[in-house]
Amino acid sequence: MDISLLDKYDASLPDETVLRVQKSYSRRVVLLCGDPVGNSSSVAGGVCARTYRKGVYGFASLPEYTDAAIGTVLARASENAAFLGSRAGKKDAPLPADFFRGSLSPRPFVPVPQGTIMDFARAIDGYIAEKYPSLASRTVACRSDCRDKLLTVGAGVCHQTMPRSYLIISLSAQAADGSGTVDVFEVLGGGEGYFTDYYTEPSDWFGRIDAIYEELMKKAEGVFPDAGMCDCVIDSELAGMLAHEAVGHTTEADLVLAGSVAAGRLGQQVASEKISLTDFAYEAFGEKAPLPVYVDDEGTAASDVPIITNGILTGYMTSRETSTHFDGMPVRGNARAFAYSDEPLVRMRNTCIHPGTDKLEDMIASIDKGYYLLDSGNGQADTTGEFMFGITRGYEIVGGKLGRALRDTTISGVAFDMLKTVDMVGDTVAWSSSGYCGKKQPMPVSMGGPAIKGRVNIGGR
Amino acid sequence: MDINELKKIAADCLDRLVAAGADEAKCLVCSGYSHELNAENNEWSLMRTCFREAVTLTAHIGKKRGTASLNSFDPEAIEEGVRECIEAAGNADGDEGNVLAEKTENRDFSGGAKEPDMDRFFDRLREYIDDVRKGREQLNIESLTAEYSFSRGVLANTKGVCQSEENGEYSFGIMYSAHDGDRTTSFNSVGARTDTLDRPFIEYADQKRMLDACIEELDARPVEEKFVGTAVFMPSCAEEFIDTAAGLFASTGCLVDKTSVWLEKLGEKVASDALTVAFDPFDSRVVCGERFTDDGYLSEPFSFIENGVLKQFLVGLYGAEKTGFGRAPNSSGSMIITPGEKSLDEIVAGIDKGILVGRFSGGAPAQNGDFSGVAKNSFLISGGRLAGAVTETMISGNIAEMLMNITDISRETVCDGGSVIPYVAVSGITVS
Structure with a gap:
């Protein structure tokens, strides 16, 4: 995200006003017993402003990044603060400030192709399907999201990116006592970062999947605790x-x-x-x-x-x-x-x-x-x-x-x-x-x- | 942006998807705005205005499906969304469930409050805060969130479906608890939707009873002994349990993977004769109910469970294609449970040992319906009378068995603008 989007507003922001531009990305693949029941990407972004006045906040957002949009949200946030402030009967009180001053060097947003994620999920699902055909159900889900944001309070523009990626599997088996199915759900690895930071070689995860299956088999024979x-x-x-x-x-x-x-x-x-x-x-x-x-x-x-x-x-x-x-x-x-x-x-x-x-x-x-x-x-x-x-x-x-x-x-x-x-x-x-x-x-x-x-x-x- | 402009964008999206390689395509194009008012601890805190745009694109290449969504009508952004959508579809495996709705009748719907009256809305909310706390000085409104929301949407596909709607509504909800010295209650919440500001908000749902009960909960005590008895679920809690049953036993996922315990039960008894559940977005008590489904079919009311018999699985077009069960005539969002003949007082009077459950805080139930969790905002029933609020009390049972063990349904119902639900009494619940 280009820091110049907000740079020119930094010095002229009204008091107690925050201006933020943000774009959120996500990708999701879900295979239910091999069927691709989820295969989607999304992007949602825009600009918002928040102003504090007479003890209340006014806030406004628009799904655009233009100068006109920034002008609109600044004006609307101010109007909202005025509307509520005039009715709330609260007093202005100074807010403490310990603003971030410095520079962050976020990793640039890296869009991993949907096909890469689908191929990985398919390989994981294929392994489970072939090795454990007696499962009652299996779900393989991959998701990756990132929030990329710029923010100013008049103390310099901050830029942060917050990506996360995960592989999640859920396996079901018939309970030994015939009372239906039992399931185990687990997140395999992942964390802050893009999908390929964690998931490139499906076979890296086969050992973990085998261990989850063993847990499931024990649970199928499981008992209820004494209350x-x-x-x-x-x-x-x-x-x-x-x-x-x-x-x-x-x-x-x-x-x-x-x-x-x-x-x-x-x-x-x-x-x-x-x-x-x-x-x-x-x-x-x-x-x-x-x-x-x-x-x-x-x-x-x-x-x-x-x-x-x-x-x-x-x-x-x-x-x-x-x-x-x-x-x-x-x-x-x-x-x-x-x-x-x-x-x-x-x-x-x-x-x-x-x-x-x-x-x-x-x-x-x-x-x-x-x-x-x-x-x-x-x-x-x-x-x-x-x-x-x-x-x-x-x-x-x-x-x-x-x-x-x-x-x-x-x-x-x-x-x-x-x-x-x-x-x-x-x-x-x-x-x-x-x-x-x-x-x-x-x-x-x-x-x-x-x-x-x-x-x-x-x-x- | 008016409906006709949204229809043009929708048509353009479909053209772009086909030009990029889709055999079939669907899109949903929406715009709208909301004004939200917030209060914390009985004082105003925030007014928020959000303008929205949203486009969801779906492409089929053969039986392969991809979806992309974005929140911009900018042509370059839409083009990028089309590229993402086609790429996603191209990389998927084919699935015979991926079909589009055929054109039947296209309609333009309009309803609700088209313009907000924010001054009057604010006055109603100020009155509401006063009403909530009148005579209940120990009660704290931890948070109030109230909103006027207006939206327009067009759903279209390449088979000629083009449905549209525009509506506006007010909604409000509070989270609250009571405090007296060191004594404090669990939080609870209540709210409603409406398209008119004619009535004081305190009169919606069963708020007065719930708020009075919160004060009584200051004296809550743990139950002294484990017992098996009758649980009377308050309406919001009853709705939650039946929603959970619907998800566990009657929804697409559990029918496709065949883990539903109701898989062979269509047309058979799954609940007590006393239970009749319909989904009816056209009920006059429902505000801005659904008029067309996510697939693009015109919505119609239907019976889910009738006198205890399962009449319909809750599957959309994909689920219907995958399972062979009939498609549900709407998206199952407006639950109407038929009331019984007894009053709540009469039901309680007939219970020797039991619990009136206001809220349930529990783990996700097992696929077979086994559940356990904590009964919140709840009261012990002893000898046909309410015998004080309880705390740290667990209840457990099985949801499928619970539906069969419904003993009574109250004649009082609670309507919050989204559903109409009575009190529901169930025997055989373990309380500890």
């Missing part, structure tokens, strides 16, 4: 979901202001002292974060938000406006917008529980009767911290050893209560970054953590 409170080792994917859904959302400043369980608890013990949790901006544990954010959609320079430090609640994620409600709390680049037509909301970026020192095998060995839970189909959490995660892959633990596989079930609990029960934290972090967080708008986020051991309520049949 109730139990000791569990929650592996990285679930720990990440716990960090994001059950803790992260309750510490987003807009939800804190709405009365979430984290409200008024800064400085309090909310988890075991073994737990530290951070929303990382662009680096984590000395490496590039899975989905790095350098500047947010208010122009704020992104930095890490330490949410829990050794069990103590230490921070909230804020936008410029919400930070004014928490005396002295810095803005750290959490105001993010999905499409060109979306306004920034308080969102997470790369949210992760810090690693500890325990080995996974020791954690499992420490449980006499319980469960080892690996994957989740979905998760939801309340602003009260009450969470529910669907469990799609797990095992019994009996006498410190893994037992039978589990059928689909659910775990629930209250995040801060559950985190206080954590007495072991694994030494290896794993991330997942393929999902979208939903909060008015979708948003690519990553989440991660080590395996943790604690107590949760598990559903039976």
Whole structure:
């Protein structure tokens, strides 16, 4: 995207105005039992402006990049702020500013041909179809998306590209007890980058597919857990979901202001002292974060938000406006917008529980009767911290050893209560970054953590 | 841009696709705008105006299909979309399900509120915020999102189909919770669609009851013991479960791969006699209902389940071609459940042990319908009476069995402008 689109507006923007140009690309291929039920590409772009006046925001967007369009959205955003400001009865209040100043050198957008992605999906599907003909169903999905954006708040034009690419497979088999089908769903690799950064040789993934099939066969013979409170080792994917859904959302400043369980608890013990949790901006544990954010959609320079430090609640994620409600709390680049037509909301970026020192095998060995839970189909959490995660892959633990596989079930609990029960934290972090967080708008986020051991309520049949 | 101009763009898109190598083609061309008002924590926060353009192109080369979408009417952008679409189709494998709708009757539809009255809309919303909190001081509107939206669209294909519509509507929705000192409730949400500003918004759906219930939820407690009893699902929750059943057992994907437990059930009982579900976008209570399908057929109402018997699978043209089942006469978006004869109070009075479920927060159900999750915004039923709000309470069961175990459907229905749904009582639900 050409930075000159916005350069000439940088010096003359009205006060408290953000101007953004964005183009979003996506490609998607889905094969259901070999049939190409999804084979699409999309591009959507435009310009938006947001203005803050009398305590409210005015926003406008148009699906064009012309100077005329920019003039229109600037005028309309101002009119909208005036319309609402004159009726809202709020006062002007200065917003804190820590704008990104500098230059980013994003990788240019690289359009990978649809045919390349289709050929790759077809090869993966062909392998599964030939090797495992008895499957009840199989789905192979490839997707690649990129958001390319320019933004100015009058402090220089920022340019970021945010590409992601993934291969996802879902396999189904008949359950051994004749109760229908069971399935396993898994994201194979991928992350920030273009499709061919991760997927060039289909055979690189055959070993993983074989392992998923073995998991599916165990699940087909699986059992339902005994319902109730139990000791569990929650592996990285679930720990990440716990960090994001059950803790992260309750510490987003807009939800804190709405009365979430984290409200008024800064400085309090909310988890075991073994737990530290951070929303990382662009680096984590000395490496590039899975989905790095350098500047947010208010122009704020992104930095890490330490949410829990050794069990103590230490921070909230804020936008410029919400930070004014928490005396002295810095803005750290959490105001993010999905499409060109979306306004920034308080969102997470790369949210992760810090690693500890325990080995996974020791954690499992420490449980006499319980469960080892690996994957989740979905998760939801309340602003009260009450969470529910669907469990799609797990095992019994009996006498410190893994037992039978589990059928689909659910775990629930209250995040801060559950985190206080954590007495072991694994030494290896794993991330997942393929999902979208939903909060008015979708948003690519990553989440991660080590395996943790604690107590949760598990559903039976 | 008016409908005739959109039709010209659609025709141009089809010509370009054929010239580029498509044997058959379809396109959807839309434009519109919206004005959105937002409030957070009972105070106004944002007004947003978005102008929209959208083009979706589909090309068939033989039985191979490709799709490309863009949000611009610029000829160069459309040409690039055509190139993408043809490339995608050219690289796909053929699929016998890829056919286009034949021309029947082409219509131009128009409805709803064609122009926004933003001053009056704002006044209605301000009144609404006051009404929501009147007598409910502990209640916090975490967020209010309200919108006037106007759209025009043309769907055309190379077989002569050319349908169009234009309509405008208002919609509003709130997310809310109650707070009193350290006590806080789960959040809940409610909203509605309308094409008139004649009525106060508080009168839509069953908001007063839901908002009053939220205050009672401040005293929520966990259930003391696990039991198997009757769950009464509030309308929005009942709609969600039946939607889930439709997706798991009656939609294209599970019928094509034959994982549906209803695969052999067309014309047979899949639910209690008490359940009749129709999809009727022409119902007078539905605002701006669908007038033509994604394939380009004129929409018609149909029965999905009638007195417990499965009458229709929810497949479009592709699904019909793939499975041999008849095409559903609309896209299944306006659910109407036939009410029963008892009132909600009478239904509750007949339940010894059970739960009134306001919202369900659960994992994606297994393909066979097994589900478990947390009952939110819910109340215990004991001895024929509501016995207080519950928290940290799980419910589990099987959706296919649940439909067979429906014991009562209320005579009260709730209409939010998109569906008309009663309360639905189901026996055999595990509560823990």
